[in-house]
Amino acid sequence: MKKTTLLFVVLCALGIWPILAQNDQGKSKSHPTRKADQHVAVNANEVHWMDAPPSLPPGAQFAVLAGNPGSPGLYTIRLKMPSGYKIPPHTHPTAENVTVISGAMSFGMGDRFDESAGKKIKAGGFASMPAGMKHFGWASGPTVVQVHGAGPF
């Protein structure tokens, strides 16, 4: 009976260890990426938010849901912005696909930030900016958007 109990404990430990190790990687604060083949199932209140990278104006937070936007391969990230947050004209080397999760975000095309040239997209709406196209945007009210595409972004 004791041998059976010991075997059970060892097998459980071997089976559980990889799961524990994987969870530990997902909690890393210094390296906010997830392997492309990693299973992800998170509710909105479980998303791990961090300060947005310095390439964005200060005040926003972002989260990596899947993949690594800085590397080749598919990625999905979210951006949380305060009301009135503005993103100046910029381009990306790959297409940017944006789904508005909450709030509203306006998008415009061109070299100059021009609120009269934007279209307001509400929660549930979608926008896609082709690779290399200059675009800009701003948030109306506290806003969360999800961005997906192919890295490097």
Ligand SMILES: [Cu+2]
């Ligand atoms: Cu962009």
